[in-house]
Amino acid sequence: MMQAESQTNAWNDGFEQRREARHRVSLTAQLRYFREQSDVRVLDLSSGGAMIEADAPPARGEEVVLVRGAVQVVATVAWVKEHHCGLCFHRAVDKRALMAPLAAA
Numbered sequence: 001m002m003q004a005e006s007q008t009n010a011w012n013d014g015f016e017q018r019r020e021a022r023h024r025v026s027l028t029a030q031l032r033y034f035r036e037q038s039d040v041r042v043l044d045l046s047s048g049g050a051m052i053e054a055d056a057p058p059a060r061g062e063e064v065v066l067v068r069g070a071v072q073v074v075a076t077v078a079w080v081k082e083h084h085c086g087l088c089f090h091r092a093v094d095k096r097a098l099m100a101p102l103a104a105a
Contacts, residue, residue, distance in 0.1 A: 022046040025099060029068040033058045042068070043084070045099070047092045049075070057085040069102045 022044040040054040066073045075087035
C-alpha cells in the first residue's frame, strides 16, 4: 500500500517533485508507446524529465520511449494537460545528448 501511495505522490501533477531546473528548448523527437509512434516537440528538459507537446499525448502512467536521433529514453507520463505532458525519465539522461543537432538525412 505504501509503495502505491508513494508512486501516486511522485506523479502529483508532475510539478511538486522536480528536483532540477528544466531548460527551455524546442526539439523535434518521436514518442513511442503501445504500438504507436508520433512526432512530438520537447519544450523543456532536465536530466530527469521533460515536457512535450503532442497532438494526442499518452495517458498519465503510460510507459513511453522518447526518441531523438540515436538517443532513446524510457519514461513514464507523470501528467497530461491538453496537448502537453510531462515525462519522468526512468534514469538520469545527459541533456547534451538529447539537445545535440540531428544528423542530416
